[in-house]
Amino acid sequence: MIAFLFKGLLRDRSRSLFPILITGSGVAITVLTFAWVSGILNETIETTARFRAGHLKVRTNALNEQQYPNIMELVLTDAGKIKNQLEAEFPHLTWKSRIQFGGLMDVPDKNGETIAQAPVAGLGIDLMSKDRSEIKHLNLGKALAKGNLPQKSGEILLSDDLFEKLGLRLGQSVTYIGSDMNGSMVFYNFKISGTVRFGIKAMDRGAMIASLEDMQDTLDMQDATTEIFGFFKDGFYHAEQASRIRASFNDSQKATGPFAPVMVRLEDQDNMGEMLSYMNAMFSAILIIFIFVISLVLWNAGLMNGIRRYGEIGVRLAIGESKSHLYWSLIIEALILGIVSYILGTAAGLIPSYYLQVHGVDFSAFTQNADFMMSNVMRARITPINFWIGIVPGVIAPFIGAAISGIGIFKRETAELFKELEV
Amino acid sequence: MEPVIAVSNLDKTFPVANEDFFALQNIDLQFAPGEFSGIVGPSGSGKTTLLNIMGSLDKATNGKVYFMGDEITSLSAKESAQLRSRKIGFIFQTYNLLPVYTVYENLELPLILLGMSTADKKQAIMESLEWVGLTDKVNSKPAQLSGGQCQRVAIARAMVKKPTVILADEPTANLDSENSHIILKTMKKINDASGSTFIFSTHDDKVIGYLKRKITLVDGGIQQDETF
Ligand SMILES: Nc1ncnc2c1ncn2[C@@H]1O[C@H](COP(=O)(O)OP(=O)(O)OP(=O)(O)O)[C@@H](O)[C@H]1O
């Protein structure tokens, strides 16, 4: 009997091919939307992580409590040792020392007289080693507006806006004025190798990017840093794993006091925690509404399909099939179609999702003046949920549709059902 | 001889505007094995309703229906499905063949429900198609057949399981005169050879000419019951 029904199902495209196309498309759209929305949320979080917070970050207790990155007295000493420990214990993250600093940029004339001055927000990062992960984290390749990345000691990048405002030339020398970790004033001459524009206002106003080593020299921070950033190597923030790593690291610290290292997660910093939960709530709301709408459409399709077949049902009843047998055959049919649609639709949705995850879409034209940390390229993100989210619109909704339309079989008098095939 | 179908004191009402409308009222009828009978009457007189009740597709409001001596009015849905599957063949005005299946498969469905073996199915189907003269159309789809041929397939489907009774609701209403006669002769031939009981509903004079018994229904009541 099942073989007989299956044969009919395969032959009747309006019962097999078209429902699969419709349901499969609904599943594919759901899968793609899910990947796209998670990608955008992730990108927003990632940008903050890459520029400011890391996925995880180690700094001193004092700096952590101050929530103020520019006090050079509160830096982390023994940074090399801590970094080695982190790399050994948590090898699936990239660990990078960064020095965040503030100061003044002074532009002298030929005689050393100041012609212009401006405040800078500086970043000392790993630019010189073979590992180019920090260049990737800050997207420096794309952000480069003029000139080159620093190739040797003493070269810096400057925000393009500041560069223009101060009327500088590439290769020109400028003086950085700041205070070192002992509180003494420092003056250090740098050569501008290039300019950058991130499309992030906070960075474009007055960023200065130098190599970590140069800044350690300048600020008298041998083997010290303000922070050690940790990034998951797959590029995505994993909240639960981050919590575990934080707990493991912090529990293993014997030292206490203001200069002892402490690890914080992305969401422990600023108001990222609130931001994250807000985003997750938004995300869930969008998805629930979306899946609800798609499911409604597909449920209705299942319902219509059932009603359209009251004629066939009448004949089968007259021939002697029982109502419950018929009902189950309709449900099993809906389930089979649903599972096929779910599998095909998920595959169809994952392909563009994967493309969008790898290539992304460049929105730089729209994000030029964004004041918050936001990336110019939006990407989809495929998560494990993507593989089963399609069950709701693909299998459950048509199943309920078939189950409800099938109830008509029981509620109506057999003869009534049967009459519907006469019209 | 025990009647194949006996109806006693049958009423069938439908709720219409808060009142019970009597589609059938106080019907008493008996059909002997091998009858070739027709229920005739104007539209709305209750012919289809009566056939459906006798075929256990519908339930009576009052009264009793017996099939081969067994009361069927109180059967469960499952039991009446079984009765239909084993003992009753239906033929409809609109053929009602399943369009995605071939002629062979349309005839196969009732036999699948009976759990017949492949060899037995094949023999029964080919035999049935021979009776209606359509063995050459065994692999055709209904859409490739004429109306008359479709109705002959429907007859073959009704008789393929060798039912005790075949109930035919206006089987010629959609057919031209020539095809109507072919259909009727086919059924008469089957009736003579197999002894299956045939009960029609009709208002077609051509059909009436073939009947051995004519029951006239008016407004849900029997007005006349003639045997020729
Ligand atoms: N489900 C129903 N609900 C309400 N009234 C019904 C229902 N089914 C049939 N009737 C009524 O019962 C009466 C008998 O209907 P039935 O279909 O048996 O007539 P019929 O003799 O077969 O007519 P026709 O020759 O047009 O097929 C009609 O008046 C019809 O309107």
Ligand SMILES: [Mg+2]
């Ligand atoms: Mg009728």
